Amino acid sequence: MDAFFNTLNNFFLIGLPYIALVVFLIGSIRRYTDTKFKFSSLSSQFLEGRQLFWGSVPFHMGMLFLVFGHLTAFLIPRGVLLWNGHPARLILLEVTAFIFGIAVLIGLVNLIYRRITSPRIAVVTSKMDYAILSLLLLQVITGLWVAYSFRWGSSWFASVLTPYLWSIFSLQPDITAVAAMPWVVKLHIVGAYSIVLLIPFSRLVHFLVVPLDYIWRPYQQVIWYWPRKEVRKAWTPWSIKRPLNN
Amino acid sequence: MDVRAQISMVFHLDKCIGCHTCSIACKNIWTDRKGAEYMWWNNVETKPGTGYPTKWENQEVYKGGWEKRNGTIALKGAGKKKGLLNIFHNPNLPVIDDYYEPFTYKYLDLIESPAADDQPTARPVSLITGKPIDIKMGPNWDDDLSGTPDYARQDPNLENLSPAEQEAMFQLERMAFFYLPRICNHCLNPACVASCPSGAIYKRGEDGVVLINQQVCRAWRMCVTACPYKKSYYNWHTGKSEKCILCYPRIEAGYAPACMHSCVGRIRYLGVVLYDADLIEGAASSDTDNLVDNQLNMLLDPFDPRVIQAAKENGVADSTIKAAQYSPVYKFVKQWGLALPLHPEFRTLPMLFYVPPLLPVMASLSEQNTRQGEKMDPIAKFWPDNWLYDTSTEELWGTIDQARFPLKYMANLFAAGDEAKVKAVLKKLMAVRIHRRGVTVGDIPPEKVEQAMREAGLDADTAEEIYKLTSLAKFDERFVIPPAHREQAIEMLEFTGDTKGSVGFGFKEKPQRGL
Ligand code: SF4
Ligand code: SF4
Numbered sequence: 001m002d003a004f005f006n007t008l009n010n011f012f013l014i015g016l017p018y019i020a021l022v023v024f025l026i027g028s029i030r031r032y033t034d035t036k037f038k039f040s041s042l043s044s045q046f047l048e049g050r051q052l053f054w055g056s057v058p059f060h061m062g063m064l065f066l067v068f069g070h071l072t073a074f075l076i077p078r079g080v081l082l083w084n085g086h087p088a089r090l091i092l093l094e095v096t097a098f099i100f101g102i103a104v105l106i107g108l109v110n111l112i113y114r115r116i117t118s119p120r121i122a123v124v125t126s127k128m129d130y131a132i133l134s135l136l137l138l139q140v141i142t143g144l145w146v147a148y149s150f151r152w153g154s155s156w157f158a159s160v161l162t163p164y165l166w167s168i169f170s171l172q173p174d175i176t177a178v179a180a181m182p183w184v185v186k187l188h189i190v191g192a193y194s195i196v197l198l199i200p201f202s203r204l205v206h207f208l209v210v211p212l213d214y215i216w217r218p219y220q221q222v223i224w225y226w227p228r229k230e231v232r233k234a235w236t237p238w239s240i241k242r243p244l245n246n
Numbered sequence: 247m248d249v250r251a252q253i254s255m256v257f258h259l260d261k262c263i264g265c266h267t268c269s270i271a272c273k274n275i276w277t278d279r280k281g282a283e284y285m286w287w288n289n290v291e292t293k294p295g296t297g298y299p300t301k302w303e304n305q306e307v308y309k310g311g312w313e314k315r316n317g318t319i320a321l322k323g324a325g326k327k328k329g330l331l332n333i334f335h336n337p338n339l340p341v342i343d344d345y346y347e348p349f350t351y352k353y354l355d356l357i358e359s360p361a362a363d364d365q366p367t368a369r370p371v372s373l374i375t376g377k378p379i380d381i382k383m384g385p386n387w388d389d390d391l392s393g394t395p396d397y398a399r400q401d402p403n404l405e406n407l408s409p410a411e412q413e414a415m416f417q418l419e420r421m422a423f424f425y426l427p428r429i430c431n432h433c434l435n436p437a438c439v440a441s442c443p444s445g446a447i448y449k450r451g452e453d454g455v456v457l458i459n460q461q462v463c464r465a466w467r468m469c470v471t472a473c474p475y476k477k478s479y480y481n482w483h484t485g486k487s488e489k490c491i492l493c494y495p496r497i498e499a500g501y502a503p504a505c506m507h508s509c510v511g512r513i514r515y516l517g518v519v520l521y522d523a524d525l526i527e528g529a530a531s532s533d534t535d536n537l538v539d540n541q542l543n544m545l546l547d548p549f550d551p552r553v554i555q556a557a558k559e560n561g562v563a564d565s566t567i568k569a570a571q572y573s574p575v576y577k578f579v580k581q582w583g584l585a586l587p588l589h590p591e592f593r594t595l596p597m598l599f600y601v602p603p604l605l606p607v608m609a610s611l612s613e614q615n616t617r618q619g620e621k622m623d624p625i626a627k628f629w630p631d632n633w634l635y636d637t638s639t640e641e642l643w644g645t646i647d648q649a650r651f652p653l654k655y656m657a658n659l660f661a662a663g664d665e666a667k668v669k670a671v672l673k674k675l676m677a678v679r680i681h682r683r684g685v686t687v688g689d690i691p692p693e694k695v696e697q698a699m700r701e702a703g704l705d706a707d708t709a710e711e712i713y714k715l716t717s718l719a720k721f722d723e724r725f726v727i728p729p730a731h732r733e734q735a736i737e738m739l740e741f742t743g744d745t746k747g748s749v750g751f752g753f754k755e756k757p758q759r760g761l
Contacts, residue, residue: 036461037460038758040464041464041465042465043465045336045341045467046340046341046467049339053337056334056335126760203760206465211444211445211464214330214443214444219439220436220449220526221439221445222250223450224451224561225450228451228560228562229560232559232561
């Protein structure tokens with residue numbers, strides 16, 4: 001029995017993250033380079049706009065906060081621990097995170113309800129959309145569950161999970177600490193890996209192309225297919241540069 | 247001076263017969279696809295009317311275009327701040343019902359239904375869900391029905407007309423309307439380009455065509471909001487936005503765009519204009535009163551040696567400069583001052599110009615209708631001669647000065663409310679008619695003709711030229727298309743080496759949704 005659980009732990013906590021990472025990296029890059037036309041957030045607001053508001057906005061806002069929270073705990077665990085040093089701040093962080101978690105849950109439920117009930121939206125829903133939505137739902141439920149029953153997550157994440165994640169990234173996986181975690185926590189971890197694994201095959205790719213460069217690019221864009229100041233000069237060599245828009 | 251070339255257009259509204267051939271030509275080539283059924287890159291509206299999408303001109307609802315704020319301009323419903331903040335849910339995005347739900351009929355039912363007492367019917371089914379629907383809207387639902395209260399009275403351009411003027415327009419026996427064909431204006435200050443967060447939309451430097459790169463569009467859908475003419479459409483199936491491409495593959499091959507080529511009324515003209523790109527910002531942010539003038543001032547004289555020199559330095563080809571010199575657009579817009587931009591107050595500097603229609607202004611009732619004539623209110627014109635269209639010359643500008651079709655309405659469309667601009671154009675159009683009538687029928691005294699021409703600011707030669715280009719022009723005169731210089735680039739999109747040894751153009755991905 002122990003051997004069986006060992007194998008399971010090894011597969012889900014060591015094997016899966018590597019599979020997920022490799023697939024995510026190679027898959028996303030290939031999808032970006034080879035099938036650009038299918039790289040889209042696939043918004044369905046044009047077919048149904050009102051219900052979407054109560055789904056998309058809480059979901060995305062909550063997600064933004066939670067993803068950044070997890071990322072911070074992963075990148076600067078000491079900062080988080082330092083912040084949590086004072087109980088008031090710890091509780092503030094936990095409560096805020098929990099509220100954003102609830103927002104994600106509400107958003108997701110609305111999104112799923114919308115997908116199921118609106119006939120127009122059903123037309124533009126793929127199996128992958130359902131897979132992703134269910135996974136996210138599982139993820140946020142286990143997340144809230146963990147946050148509620150194993151306090152205080154922000155602290156033990158920084159001291160237990162961060163070293164584990166770093167061990168994965170430094171190619172010396174060490175799962176002794178996580179292996180002893182309750183199964184909900186493990187489920188949450190496995191859920192996260194599965195989502196990463198599915199990113200290149202789903203609409204989730206859109207988060208990779210968040211248009212932040214819009215902030216600093218000029219409003220108007222004009223593209224010339226040849227260098228316009230040079231093209232009419234007799235001594236300009238025949239350009240072998242690819243045109244800019246392709 | 248930063249001289250650039252722009253392929254620009256003129257639509258002569260007096261000649262449009264509202265046949266929709268242009269729309270069908272466009273649909274057959276470009277938008278006869280899943281997700282694009284509802285799109286009409288070219289559509290023809292009856293004015294007054296609500297248009298497509300419904301009441302698109304009402305920017306209080308659609309939030310399109312630019313608005314002037316403390317001396318500069320900003321996008322009304324999109325832009326860097328609003329665009330990124332509203333990226334999860336765009337509150338200003340029109341939904342499919344603002345256009346119409348595309349439909350077809352179950353024609354097979356007509357043939358396959360079993361024998362019965364009643365005729366079989368072909369039920370309408372939605373092209374989105376495939377389920378039977380009750381059709382509530384179509385792209386031309388108000389075609390020719392401009393007088394009916396449900397549609398014409400909803401026209402946003404009626405806003406600053408007095409109730410009496412509005413009434414005069416809508417009494418059925420006095421109903422006057424005209425057609426307004428619309429395509430993307432390929433603007434000089436395009437709101438769609440400015441609003442696109444991923445930078446997928448761009449203006450081609452060589453000819454000014456505004457395009458959406460289908461490989462970069464990520465469905466952030468801001469362009470749909472930003473374009474005040476609602477000429478950027480969201481394809482709900484592929485998750486990409488699309489718009490009129492001015493048939494660039496045809497233009498590059500020397501053909502006129504499909505809508506123009508097929509135009510039955512021959513109302514459409516296409517040609518190059520040279521403009522000074524340094525003036526874009528100033529023109530777009532000028533006061534409402536100067537908008538039209540400043541926009542027209544940007545267009546440069548293609549015969550001016552300094553302009554030619556500057557154009558050459560900017561890489562504009564000789565062939566393009568030559569095309570600009572023969573451009574029918576330059577003649578209509580600059581030389582003769584006959585064409586005006588549609589809704590200049592949206593500040594996108596549209597490059598499609600309209601010759602406002604004279605006919606609805608001239609339309610009047612004939613003597614046989616005296617009984618109805620007595621019922622008319624004084625604002626409506628009543629002509630005691632037997633012509634349906636008044637051509638009497640007792641008072642030269644009678645029809646225009648006291649037009650039954652309020653000039654204010656026309657001014658709201660083509661001159662940001664400035665009646666004088668529209669009036670000047672209409673007077674010229676009228677003067678050309680009077681001149682031609684003097685030549686062909688000869689029942690107008692020469693002094694009268696001369697007076698008309700003088701007051702409209704025309705001479706006989708110009709009037710003759712206007713008449714020729716308006717009525718007799720052949721293909722080559724209506725469409726002066728510059729060569730695309732394929733020695734530089736294939737399809738202006740791809741480097742020649744890339745496509746050597748392969749077939750077709752563009753990429754070859756199946757236009758399906760997601761992976
Ligand atoms: S008409 Fe609209 S879509 Fe066309 S260039 Fe102007 S802003 Fe863009
Ligand atoms: S084809 Fe020409 S005449 Fe016919 S509706 Fe279109 S623009 Fe008007």
